[in-house]
Amino acid sequence: MLRNHARLMRFFVDAHDIIGRKKLQKMIYILKKIDVPFDEKFAFHFYGPYSEELTLRVEELCNLGFIAEEKQDKGHYFQYHYTVTDAGTAFLEQAPDDLPVCYDKVNLLKLQSSRFLELVATLLFFDDLTKDEAEDKVKHVKASANFIKEEFMSAWRFIAELRDKGANA
Amino acid sequence: MAYRDQQLKEEKVFKDPVHRYIHVRDQVIWDLIGTREFQRLRRIKQLGTTFLTFHGAEHSRFSHSLGVYEIVRRILTNFQGREHWNPDQRLLCLAAALLHDLGHGPFSHSFEKVFKLDHEDYTKAIILGGTEINAVLRRVEQGFPEKVAEVINKTYEDKLVVSLISSQIDADRMDYLLRDAYFTGVSYGHFDMERILRVMRPLEDQMVVKQSGMHAVEDYIMSRYQMYWQVYFHPVSRSAEVILTKILHRVKELHEAGYLFKHEPKHFLSFFAGKVSLVDYINLDENIVMYYFQAWINEEDEILADLCDRFTNRRLFQYVEFSPDRQIKESIELYQLFEQIGLNPEYYLVDDSSSDLPYDFYRPGEEGERLPIHLLTPKGDLLELSRASDIVESISGKKRTDHKLYYPADLIERLPDHQPEKVRIKELLGIG
Numbered sequence: 097m098l099r100n101h102a103r104l105m106r107f108f109v110d111a112h113d114i115i116g117r118k119k120l121q122k123m124i125y126i127l128k129k130i131d132v133p134f135d136e137k138f139a140f141h142f143y144g145p146y147s148e149e150l151t152l153r154v155e156e157l158c159n160l161g162f163i164a165e166e167k168q169d170k171g172h173y174f175q176y177h178y179t180v181t182d183a184g185t186a187f188l189e190q191a192p193d194d195l196p197v198c199y200d201k202v203n204l205l206k207l208q209s210s211r212f213l214e215l216v217a218t219l220l221f222f223d224d225l226t227k228d229e230a231e232d233k234v235k236h237v238k239a240s241a242n243f244i245k246e247e248f249m250s251a252w253r254f255i256a257e258l259r260d261k262g263a264n265a
Numbered sequence: 266m267a268y269r270d271q272q273l274k275e276e277k278v279f280k281d282p283v284h285r286y287i288h289v290r291d292q293v294i295w296d297l298i299g300t301r302e303f304q305r306l307r308r309i310k311q312l313g314t315t316f317l318t319f320h321g322a323e324h325s326r327f328s329h330s331l332g333v334y335e336i337v338r339r340i341l342t343n344f345q346g347r348e349h350w351n352p353d354q355r356l357l358c359l360a361a362a363l364l365h366d367l368g369h370g371p372f373s374h375s376f377e378k379v380f381k382l383d384h385e386d387y388t389k390a391i392i393l394g395g396t397e398i399n400a401v402l403r404r405v406e407q408g409f410p411e412k413v414a415e416v417i418n419k420t421y422e423d424k425l426v427v428s429l430i431s432s433q434i435d436a437d438r439m440d441y442l443l444r445d446a447y448f449t450g451v452s453y454g455h456f457d458m459e460r461i462l463r464v465m466r467p468l469e470d471q472m473v474v475k476q477s478g479m480h481a482v483e484d485y486i487m488s489r490y491q492m493y494w495q496v497y498f499h500p501v502s503r504s505a506e507v508i509l510t511k512i513l514h515r516v517k518e519l520h521e522a523g524y525l526f527k528h529e530p531k532h533f534l535s536f537f538a539g540k541v542s543l544v545d546y547i548n549l550d551e552n553i554v555m556y557y558f559q560a561w562i563n564e565e566d567e568i569l570a571d572l573c574d575r576f577t578n579r580r581l582f583q584y585v586e587f588s589p590d591r592q593i594k595e596s597i598e599l600y601q602l603f604e605q606i607g608l609n610p611e612y613y614l615v616d617d618s619s620s621d622l623p624y625d626f627y628r629p630g631e632e633g634e635r636l637p638i639h640l641l642t643p644k645g646d647l648l649e650l651s652r653a654s655d656i657v658e659s660i661s662g663k664k665r666t667d668h669k670l671y672y673p674a675d676l677i678e679r680l681p682d683h684q685p686e687k688v689r690i691k692e693l694l695g696i697g
Contacts, residue, residue, distance in 0.1 A: 097593075097596055097597075097600070097616050098589055098593075098616060098618075100620075101589070101618070135378075137377070137383065139385060139419065140418060140419040140420050141419060141635050141636070142424065142432075142471075142635060142636040143635065143636070146635050148625045149620055149623075151625075151628070152619060152620035152622075152625065152666070153618070153620040155620075155666055156618055156619065156620055156666040156668070159665075159666045160588075160589055160590040160666075161590050162590070183590060187589065187590070187593060190593045190594060190597065191589075191593055191597075221420075222420075233420065236422040237420050237421075237422060239422070240470075
């Protein structure tokens with residue numbers, strides 16, 4: 097019961113806190129792409145892979161009081177900060193999740209900027225293409241982001257590192 | 266004359282209850298409509314299981330697809346000659362609008378969940394594969410099928426083109442809201458689309474709405490909100506969806522266990538194997554699925570037979586509100602009680618949340634999360650809708666989510682009144 101909610105709660109417990117919905121979206125997408133079994137469906141949106149299902153499920157977890165959401169007004173936009181509550185911890189004890197251990201991967205992702213995660217997630221979205229084709233595609237669909245060569249190289253290294261952690265998990 | 270520019274000698278029209286008429290002049294569009302892959306959409310209902318709640322909701326993805334095409338056609342007429350609009354993109358927009366739902370399968374949400382499929386992958390596969398659709402698109406120009414697939418996949422480089430079909434106020438949503446309201450017969454869901462189309466303006470990478478048209482957009486947002494709760498998340502439709510999903514799980518489980526079906530699920534075999542070819546995918550429609558469900562009512566397996574009977578003859582599960590924050594212990598106890606009375610809880614005690622639904626309502630979101638609706642001020646600035654509209658702000662700021670537990674009330678009632686498990690189950694469900 098509530099298997100998908102429990103999986104997300106495990107992610108939040110592992111991450112301790114998350115600043116920014118964009119970062120949250122990209123983290124879950126990247127984890128999913130390295131075979132962490134999240135069921136949320138993603139599609140490509142203006143800012144890269146995005147899941148409406150994930151947005152809704154996080155809202156549910158907030159409404160249930162399992163995670164706390166703090167909204168900060170940044171002038172022309174809002175930023176959201178998520179932390180696990182005691183009720184959330186209690187829920188996870190009663191409804192254990194079946195997520196494989198991915199504490200290392202979650203925290204490696206958490207250390208990255210949301211811009212970098214956006215690049216990684218978008219490259220992974222085009223993982224049916226060659227590296228050159230994927231980079232080319234990212235330059236077209238995210239022209240305004242102006243990703244530079246060094247960022248692409250870091251992103252590929254990061255993807256390899258994540259996959260390596262996946263293989264060794 | 267190049268195929269892409271060929272016009273029909275006389276305009277063709279489809280009579281449509283939502284848009285009155287759908288106008289076709291382009292030979293390419295006419296040819297696409299005539300393909301077998303597009304005609305297949307007549308056999309896929311737009312609202313899946315909703316017809317079991319609102320009996321009028323039998324409309325198909327075929328009529329919705331024509332509707333989206335018509336809305337885009339009207340938007341482009343309005344865009345003609347405006348700054349930022351490249352008229353060379355016209356046919357691409359129309360083709361993408363028409364074909365955007367091509368990969369939907371029967372009861373697609375349930376199928377996608379159970380068999381881990383994505384209809385968007387199949388849309389792309391149909392457009393790029395050896396299909397009649399692909400043959401028509403290839404005649405337009407080299408690389409045209411790829412462009413259409415990219416627009417639908419939202420990865421096309423011209424984001425203005427993408428936003429016509431996929432954004433917070435796009436032709437897809439406008440058509441399905443009006444069409445679903447019409448066919449369900451509900452009074453909400455209506456808004457002044459003509460007004461919205463008149464105040465839409467192209468910008469570099471998105472469609473925006475003139476600030477003077479804000480009230481028409483408010484109406485659209487309200488419609489979306491009301492349709493979400495009143496139609497899309499209707500608990501009776503959700504009950505049917507729960508049963509449908511469980512049928513698919515059961516038949517897959519039986520197949521994997523080597524069960525000998527009286528009526529072998531031939532059309533499902535590649536779905537079970539996780540290797541669904543394009544041919545198999547296109548061949549499965551809702552008529553065929555319903556045929557199997559009716560045949561499986563006579564299976565030896567009691568669970569499969571019962572679930573199919575429930576879906577076919579509308580003997581749906583009952584439901585109670587469920588608060589996971591307060592009732593998780595109770596739900597675990599219920600699960601055990603169901604096992605004790607011989608009802609497999611995996612099939613007969615099902616939780617359903619609002620996040621399980623493939624629809625949403627408007628939220629402005631965070632910067633970089635998803636693109637909101639922007640109003641164009643008289644000075645030429647952009648203003649996020651909920652910052653200008655109190656009505657939208659109040660809806661998008663008020664989060665509402667929902668959880669329910671579904672169960673077969675008739676099977677519980679059938680137990681002897683004095684049986685302790687029955688008494689406790691009714692107590693926990695709050696139906697005693």
